[in-house]
């Protein structure tokens with residue numbers, strides 16, 4: 001599998017030369033995908049403390065993918081226990097849980113509203129998908145790209161007609 005390595009060109013090479021150049025020049029091969037990346041924290045996670053130079057042998061992406069798989073596997077094998085644990089913390093202090101949820105909701109409300117408006121305005125894939133799912137009996141993963149494109153065009157057309165343009 002090929003992967004594009006996007007090494008950002010420093011805007012002003014001279015100013016970052018001392019901090020970026022040395023380690024970024026050293027390439028390290030990932031033991032999992034066998035691709036080479038600059039030996040920096042952008043591409044590799046570190047073992048233990050932040051300030052050491054002990055990089056993991058797998059690139060960030062491979063390491064994170066494995067961690068995710070491990071997590072899913074753990075949950076599969078411990079579903080009941082995990083559910084119990086979740087319930088325990090959820091119901092331990094139900095008022096506290098609800099307050100916390102409400103606080104998070106309030107903290108994000110402006111962002112959520114703005115973000116939703118922007119998504120609706122731009123008719124992103126997920127917005128179109130939501131509409132298709134609610135208007136048809138299809139599941140999200142059954143909807144082909146072409147249908148999303150068609151639905152987007154139709155919605156844009158309706159909008160244009162509504163605005164009388």
Ligand SMILES: [Zn+2]
Nearest residue numbers: 030033059062
């Ligand atoms: Zn890798």
